[in-house]
Every structure is written in C-alpha cells, then in structure tokens.
Amino acid sequence: LGLAYIVSNLDEEHELRVLDLMFSDGFEEETRNAIEEFDPDLIGISIRNVDDQNYLKPRFFLPEMKEIVRICRDSSNAKIVLGGSAFCIFPDEILRYLNTDMGIIGEGERVFNDLIRKMEEGDDYSHLPGLVMTKGNNIMINEPQQIESFDEVKMPDRNLLDVERYCAKMEVYPHNVTIQSKRGCPMDCIYCPNPLIEGKSMRIRSPKNVVSEIEMLKDDFGIDEISFVDCLFNYPLDHAESVCREIIERELDISWDCTFNPAFTSRRLIELMKKAGCTDVMVGNESGSAKMLNSLKKGFSIEDVERCCSYFKDVDMGFRCFLLIGGPGEDRDTVEETVSLMERLDPNIVYVTIGIRVYPGCEITKIVNDLGRLNQQINTLLRPTFYLSPAVEDWIFNYMREITKRNRKWIL
Numbered sequence: 572l573g574l575a576y577i578v579s580n581l582d583e584e585h586e587l588r589v590l591d592l593m594f595s596d597g598f599e600e601e602t603r604n605a606i607e608e609f610d611p612d613l614i615g616i617s618i619r620n621v622d623d624q625n626y627l628k629p630r631f632f633l634p635e636m637k638e639i640v641r642i643c644r645d646s647s648n649a650k651i652v653l654g655g656s657a658f659c660i661f662p663d664e665i666l667r668y669l670n671t672d673m674g675i676i677g678e679g680e681r682v683f684n685d686l687i688r689k690m691e692e693g694d695d696y697s698h699l700p701g702l703v704m705t706k707g708n709n710i711m712i713n714e715p716q717q718i719e720s721f722d723e724v725k726m727p728d729r730n731l732l733d734v735e736r737y738c739a740k741m742e743v744y745p746h747n748v749t750i751q752s753k754r755g756c757p758m759d760c761i762y763c764p765n766p767l768i769e770g771k772s773m774r775i776r777s778p779k780n781v782v783s784e785i786e787m788l789k790d791d792f793g794i795d796e797i798s799f800v801d802c803l804f805n806y807p808l809d810h811a812e813s814v815c816r817e818i819i820e821r822e823l824d825i826s827w828d829c830t831f832n833p834a835f836t837s838r839r840l841i842e843l844m845k846k847a848g849c850t851d852v853m854v855g856n857e858s859g860s861a862k863m864l865n866s867l868k869k870g871f872s873i874e875d876v877e878r879c880c881s882y883f884k885d886v887d888m889g890f891r892c893f894l895l896i897g898g899p900g901e902d903r904d905t906v907e908e909t910v911s912l913m914e915r916l917d918p919n920i921v922y923v924t925i926g927i928r929v930y931p932g933c934e935i936t937k938i939v940n941d942l943g944r945l946n947q948q949i950n951t952l953l954r955p956t957f958y959l960s961p962a963v964e965d966w967i968f969n970y971m972r973e974i975t976k977r978n979r980k981w982i983l
C-alpha cells in the first residue's frame with residue numbers, strides 16, 4: 572500500500588517501474604533484470620520489516636536488503652532513496668548498514684516527489700522535511716512533516732502491482748488488499764514504534780473519499796474483500812460509523828476486516844460494521860490481566876475487552892485477539908489470567924507473540940535499560956532485541972506450546 576501511494580503521488584511526467592518482491596522466488600535475479608532493463612536515474616526502496624519479531628529464532632531481513640542494494644549499485648549509477656516503516660524506526664542505522672545515499676522518514680508521498688523535482692532542477696534539497704542523508708561522517712535527519720489533509724493525497728495506484736496475488740486467501744489473515752481511512756495514532760502503548768512512522772496526530776479521510784477508493788477497487792480490479800490497516804479503525808467512533816454508513820448507502824457488497832481498540836466501543840458501531848460487511852475484527856488487547864494492561868499503557872480495561880467481545884458475539888461478528896506476552900511485570904498469575912480470559916471469550920483466533928521487540932524511542936526501551944535488562948547499547952537495537960520478563964522466561968514457551976496444542980484456535 573505504501574508503494575502504491577508513492578507511485579500515484581509522483582508527477583506524471585516521470586517514467587516509472589515498480590518491482591514488488593513480495594512474491595519473488597529469486598530476488599537477486601529479478602532485481603538485476605529489472606534494473607538493467609529499465610536503467611533508472613533514481614531507485615526508491617521500501618523497507619517494511621527489520622525482522623520478523625520472533626524471539627526464539629529471529630530472522631533479520633537487512634542482509635537481504637544489503638544484497639539488493641549491492642545489485643542496484645552493480646547494475647546502475649542511480650541514486651538510492653530508502654523509505655518505509657523499517658527505515659522510519661532506524662533511519663541512521665539502516666543508512667549506515669546499507670551504505671546508501673539517502674532516505675525519507677515519515678509519509679513519503681510529497682517529499683519523494685519534491686526530492687525528485689529538486690534533483691532534476693539541480694536545486695538544493697537538503698532542507699526537505701523527513702530527508703535523511705550522509706554529511707561527511709555524520710547523518711543528517713530532518714524532522715518529518717505530516718500531511719495535514721489526507722483527502723488531498725492521491726488515492727493509491729495499484730496498477731503496477733500484481734493485485735490478483737494479493738487477493739489470494741492466506742491461511743492466517745483473511746483479506747490482503749488493504750486500505751487506510753486515517754493516519755496517526757494518539758495512544759501511548761509503551762512498546763510501539765508507530766509514532767515514528769505515522770506520527771501521533773490523527774489525520775482522517777472523509778468517509779466519501781474512503782468509500783470511493785473501495786468502489787474503485789471493485790470497479791477496476793473486481794475486489795470485494797479488503798482490510799483496513801488503520802492503527803485504530805474504531806477511533807474516532809463517529810468517523811468509523813460514517814465510513815460504515817457510506818458503505819451501506821452505496822450498497823457495496825463487500826466483506827472486510829479491521830483493527831479494533833476495546834477503548835472505543837459502542838453497540839451501534841458494531842452493528843453498523845456488521846451491516847456494512849465487516850466479517851472480522853482484529854482486537855489488539857495484548858493481555859487479559861489488568862496489571863499488564865496498565866504496564867503496557869494500553870488505555871483500556873478488562874471490562875472494555877469483555878464488553879466489545881460480547882457485542883461481537885451478539886451480532887455474530889468474527890473476532891481475533893492478539894496477545895503480547897512477557898512485558899514488564901508479566902508473571903505466572905498475569906499469564907494465567909490472560910489465558911483464562913481468552914478461553915472464556917473464545918475468539919475465532921488468538922495470535923500469541925512472546926517477548927517484546929525493543930525499538931528506539933519507545934518507553935519500554937528506557938524501562939528495560941533502567942532495569943539493566945538491555946545488554947547492549949541503545950544504538951545497536953537494529954539487530955533483533957527483545958525484552959522478556961524474567962519471571963516467565965524459563966517456562967512460557969513450553970506453557971504456550973501446550974495451550975496451542977490443546978486449542979487449535981491459538982497461533983504461536
């Protein structure tokens with residue numbers, strides 16, 4: 572989706588190609604062929620994940636990125652510009668690791684276009700917001716600027732992507748063609764790097780604009796299954812309701828899923844979501860223990876979780892819960908409370924992540940550093956680094972494996 576946004580917001584006179592390595596069997600050959608064939612002046616690379624956040628056997632993705640950069644260099648003299656969520660979290664570390672020229676943090680639509688224009692015109696671009704570039708031995712990072720009016724951003728252009736492949740059903744997540752109805756998240760969860768990516772202030776798209784994109788997806792690609800990837804679909808509540816009303820009014824026969832934060836629940840919203848075609852919600856409750864909800868600063872209570880799940884059941888809406896086990900203060904009691912709440916609420920799926928990936932700029936990083944639980948310098952967090960509460964580290968994996976064996980709805 573990020574790439575599709577970048578593409579649609581570039582000035583039209585540019586000739587461009589998209590190489591989507593999402594489904595690639597041999598990224599080396601595909602990259603080399605694409606660069607040699609197209610011979611670009613500039614290469615933008617979108618890096619989504621640093622690693623897979625797997626505590627026991629982490630896969631660090633950047634060595635493959637390094638190989639991609641090497642191939643780009645070998646096959647062309649083009650300047651390389653990095654972007655994407657991984658880059659937003661670790662701009663200087665990734666620039667150094669990949670030994671590249673520059674990158675952009677934050678939303679890339681405007682700045683990437685401005686950068687290209689300035690480069691073409693031979694103008695100074697070093698002051699552009701969000702620009703990251705080497706200056707001698709140092710790396711300069713400009714403050715990113717958020718796009719104030721989301722409606723003014725041109726809708727994503729998916730024509731250069733293999734949309735059909737994204738439509739194929741995957742086992743673990745129902746819908747893979749994605750859409751955003753807002754950007755930014757004002758919550759304070761202690762482990763989350765989203766403020767570095769989308770920022771904390773919310774920028775909302777008008778419901779008409781959102782639903783026109785859905786209509787376009789139907790008309791242009793025949794897509795009738797989508798996923799809302801907003802950090803918080805149901806906040807502000809009245810916006811989520813208006814999006815649902817607009818879908819209902821236009822009689823779009825679609826099915827969709829979305830994220831859901833238990834802090835912002837109303838029966839009316841959930842009924843409207845159901846009527847508008849929502850089949851599944853992803854509830855980021857992370858725990859079933861009041862102590863852990865406080866520790867992670869989730870901003871909602873166990874009662875909020877129970878309340879929204881009871882509404883989902885009432886309207887027969889599928890719901891999936893995400894758990895994040897092992898944060899500061901996690902112990903046997905909190906784990907048992909969580910398991911018992913999940914067994915009682917009985918979601919369609921429970922996704923379990925054990926161990927918290929520690930990112931720069933997040934509150935948890937300071938907490939575990941102060942606790943002496945971070946065995947390395949904060950500036951080396953690029954390598955997969957996790958926090959796992961000492962009170963659970965010896966037994967939690969076996970314990971959760973037993974639960975997932977017993978209950979096929981749990982995914983570890």
Ligand code: B12
Pocket residue numbers: 572573574576577615616617618619620621622623624625652653654655656657658659660674675677678679680683744746747748749751763764765768769798800801802
């Ligand atoms: C929705 C989502 C999911 C959904 C994805 C649904 C789907 N089919 O796409 C699900 C739940 C499946 C999921 C899974 C995972 N996710 Co996720 N996910 C997100 C979320 C909330 C939104 C992503 C999104 O679509 N954003 C909307 C698009 C428009 O934004 P964007 O891609 O960032 O692009 C913008 C900018 O980055 C920039 N940009 C992008 N590319 C480029 C390129 C250039 C050249 C330039 C200049 C700029 C630029 O401009 C774009 C437009 O403004 C983010 C959090 C976040 N807010 O980013 C986490 C996030 C990306 N996910 C994360 C993780 C770790 C994962 C998993 C590894 C979790 C796991 N353990 O399994 C998996 C990996 C899945 C995969 N295959 O990659 C982390 C990544 C951390 C990191 N960088 O390493 C994030 C940041 C969440 C977090 N807070 O930790 N995820």
